[in-house]
Amino acid sequence: MQQRTIKKPVEVIGIGLHKGEPIKLRLEPLDVDAGIVFYREDLAFSIPLSPASVIDTRMATVIGSDKGFISTIEHFLSALYAYGIDNLRVVVNGNEMPIMDGSAISFCLLLDEAGIARQEAPKKIIRVKQVVEVEEGEKFVRLSPSQSAGFDFKIKFDHPVIGEQDHTFGFGTHSFIDEIARARTFGFAKDIQYLQSQNLALGASLQNAIGLDDHKVLNPEGLRFENEFARHKILDAMGDMMVTGHNILAQYDSFAGSHDLNYKLTSKLLSDSRNYELVAVEALQSRAFAKSFA
Template identity: 85%
Template sequence: MQQRTLKKAVEVVGIGLHKGEPIKLRLEPLDVDSGIIFYREDLAMRILLSPDSVIDTRMATVIGNEKGYISTIEHFLSAVYAYGIDNMRVIVDGNEMPIMDGSSISFCLLLEEAGIHEQDALKKIIRVKQPVEVREGDKFVRLLPHESAEFDFRIKFDHPVIGDQKEHFEFSTKAFVEEIARARTFGFAKDIQYLQSQNLALGATLQNAIGLDDHKVLNPEGLRFENEFARHKILDAMGDMLVAGHNILGKYESFAGSHDLNYKLTSKLLSDSKNYDLVEVEELQSRTFAKSFA
């Protein structure tokens, strides 16, 4: 399997979740072994995708440094993971990614508009060699050795609409688009009201998130999937795992995981070479992973 970039540059404008302001996003091809490079056009600032670049994980995954940052990258990165893009320049003119409809489907369509270009170098992936886990109380995230990429997520909320949900996802690009990409982020009305009083979540609407009061879903159209909340957690996890810099070959499992636990998991994975190998896809005995991008 070859490394991938885009056939052409594409751009879109969307609203930022927290500032509520228009954000221009432009994607450009890059040469082999360049990786995913984020760029703040307004600051002329380059940010390499890596756990070392993560500076905040409280409400979203945020990368940057004291000079500037880019927030809410996980929905975009889950689409990048799904399409197997290795090398790309991601340019924004503000401090967050556009939220679009609160899922990844708009980013999937943007990548399809750009087209996929296979490059003259083999794709490198992170292969999990031994179990790696991060646990806080009863919450946990873990990666296990596996011959394909799979995700198991369980959540439990004391809310009549959410309750105890789980989703098992066997990765392929096609399955991602059909089963995961359209699952939206969600929030509780009382929390949104507080955040907006703190000048956060100013762009949050029922057009880019699932809204919940104490009893029901506030969106007139309802849910896209019965367990949309658990599916969105897998979407988030895929984006957060790509912060490691490469697609990961292994099984991800979680109960009540978060951006913070995912960040700690990728950091722990990469902290010890006994945990993983960086391998070219051609070296894999199993071709299942490569076929999943077909």
């Protein structure tokens, strides 16, 4: 299996979740072994994708430095993870990614428009060699060695619509599009009102999130999946794992995980070479992982 980039540049304009302003996103091909590189066009500086670039995880995954930052990258990164993109320049003209409809499906469509180019170098992935786990009270995130990539996420909210939910996802590009990509982010009306008073979430609306009051879903169209909330948590987790810059061959399990716990998990994973190895897909004993990108 070869490394992947896109065949041609593509761009789209969408609203930023927090500032509520138009954001232009442009994707450009990069050569082999270049990795995923974000570029703030308005500030003329690059941010390489890695856990070392993460500077905030309170409300989203944010990368940057004292020169500037880019927020809410996780939905976009989940699409890159699903499509197996290794090398890409991600150009934005503001401090956040466009939120689109609150899911990853618009980014999948953008990648489809660009087309996927196979490159003349073997694709390398992170193979997890031993269990790596981060806990916070009853909450946890965990990566375990596995011959296939999977995600299992459980959540529990004191809300009549959400309650206890879980979803198990066997990784594959097409199954991602069918099961995960359209699952939207969600927020509670009372929290949105507070955030907007702090000049945050100014772009939030029922067009880019599931809104909930104390009793019900506020979106007239309702939910896309019965357990859309748990599915979106898998979408987030995939994006947060992609912060490593590679697909990961492991089983991911979580109860009530968060961007912060996911960041701590990838940092812990890469902090000790006994936890993982970077290996060409062809060197894997199982061929199922390569087929999941077909």
